[in-house]
């Protein structure tokens with residue numbers, strides 16, 4: 620499903636003429652199968668977000684290959700990346716990133732609007748997903764009327780609404796208390812099983828890693844591991 624090979628990335632930091640080069644990704648390679656939950660665990664500053672941004676096409680790597688469903692995407696321009704993203708990736712963020720002036724229903728519906736899907740089909744899909752994530756009762760509420768766990772459920776539904784095969788999650792439980800964290804992790808596991816959805820989760824939280832099929836460890840721009848979960 621995703622094969623990353625020899626990915627390198629260096630940032631220039633500081634004032635022009637006095638820049639410092641920081642190599643953030645030092646030759647990252649890994650393979651992910653469809654339907655896996657992968658946790659990329661590492662300390663703050665280890666390069667996890669950079670890796671996720673590059674996989675998603677928000678940033679270009681200096682070198683290396685990213686194959687998603689046998690399509691090489693590392694060299695895509697912005698327009699190509701955006702189109703590829705819409706069809707292939709859903710996103711979940713630590714701070715949910717919901718639109719405050721839109722209801723739960725409208726937040727989940729938005730990616731379908733961007734794709735030009737008609738109103739009836741949108742309503743049908745949103746209703747189905749509200750049910751899947753357990754939010755039917757709050758469809759007409761606004762994000763600030765919901766708990767953190769409910770808001771994250773909205774963002775999970777929004778991520779899935781266009782049926783992307785892969786969900787990229789950046790610290791999905793980072794803003795939640797430990798009980799809500801367990802509920803969200805259980806939901807991720809359930810959706811992974813029911814839909815054969817692939818999840819790539821970056822986190823510094825070892826708890827998140829417990830629901831993953833395999834864990835990679837990011838240390839100073841180097842990725843190690845890929846070990847299976849011990850059951």
Ligand SMILES: Nc1ncnc2c1ncn2[C@@H]1O[C@H](COP(=O)(O)OP(=O)(O)OP(=O)(O)O)[C@@H](O)[C@H]1O
Nearest residue numbers: 630631632643661662663664665666667668669670
């Ligand atoms: N746009 C940028 N320009 C310059 N340096 C950057 C940029 N983005 C990240 N960095 C640097 O790259 C390194 C890795 O950052 P990155 O955000 O990928 O790590 P991380 O593991 O995701 O950390 P966190 O969990 O805190 O988000 C850090 O030293 C950071 O300062």
